[in-house]
Amino acid sequence: MKVYQLANVEIKCRIMGQGKTIILLHGFGESFANWLSIAEELQTEYRVVIPNISTLYAQKDPLTFTQQVDLLAQWLELVIPPGESFHLVGMSYGGLLSFALRSKSQAPIQSHTLINPMPMEPTKFLKSWRLRQLLYVSRWPGVLNFLRLTPWGKSTFKYLGTVFHMGFRGKKVIHIFNQRKFLIIYKALKRFLWISANEDWSYWKSIKHKDRIYTQLIYSEKDSLFSATQYLKICSQFQEARVKSIKGAGHLVVESHYKEVLMILKNVFLDSENMQTHNIAS
Structure with a gap:
């Protein structure tokens, strides 16, 4: 290296x-x-x-x-x-x-x-409606934190994590979704939105x-x-x-x-x- x-x-x-x-x-x-x-x-x-x-x-x-x-x-x-x-x-x-x-x-x-x-x-051209909805509500961190506790939010965050491989190298399925994994995905999502908007x-x-x-x-x-x-x-x-x-x-x-x-x-x-x-x- x-x-x-x-x-x-x-x-x-x-x-x-x-x-x-x-x-x-x-x-x-x-x-x-x-x-x-x-x-x-x-x-x-x-x-x-x-x-x-x-x-x-x-x-x-x-x-x-x-x-x-x-x-x-x-x-x-x-x-x-x-x-x-x-x-x-x-x-x-x-x-x-x-x-x-x-x-x-x-x-x-x-x-x-x-x-x-x-x-x-x-962000204008994402195919997945789940990701588009997630990007929309990501403006409000409190909403995201609540969503991760719901079945829809949990499945969407898991999907996002495996699509971008954010800290989950080689995994097609995230079996255990916890606060640490949520924060990894949330921080990456927030930065992605910032780059796109600025x-x-x-x-x-x-x-x-x-x-x-x-x-x-x-x-x-x-x-x-x-x-x-x-x-x-x-x-x-x-x-x-x-x-x-x-x-x-x-x-x-x-x-x-x-x-x-x-x-x-x-x-x-x-x-x-x-x-x-x-x-x-x-």
Whole structure:
């Protein structure tokens, strides 16, 4: 584990293997552990770097989405060897961060893959009516505390905890729901809402990436958080983007269908590297 200090923020990274660098960004409430199955396969040919980006959105003094992107851009300058390009991959919240990071990175990006990237203004596009209701009443902490004692509230919090894997790594079902688990989910939910409400999303919506970076979108057909329509919208902000869907997969597809994701990523890396070689030759 390597630690990078940026201002008052500490970013811990898991670094595996040698070769061209691949940056893997996890989602909100998740960790580098979500990427391990894929990273262990990639490390035989690449240098895989997985930062724990939870330190960006879990600071005592909250950081806006833009501030998080700026810090990640500074971190990249320390991680990517001078003069080298890298492959950028982000899932869910990390997918949206990768979109923004693309316009800030000083190091050249070889390829960019977004996996179930969180939409801008995410609270407007949640599919689950339970989550939408929970977000609405979350403005009043006392109501949430009461709701967790009701059957509906308890089942909704359990669902939210497993969807975002907030402290419950690898668990599909939360059997025991107590005050500690409620607080973990509540704090994460509160911060998620703060980030969503305090960002100028119109700025990021206006960005059109006109570069020729090899871009791949991967989305899950059975995603419980956002629809395929929302995931596909982000393609309009690229000059060109390839699209792959994974049947039967939920939001955390890098764990549930990691072999399929791994195969797509390997093809992306190989195709983008071949494309660069061809462009240099011509």
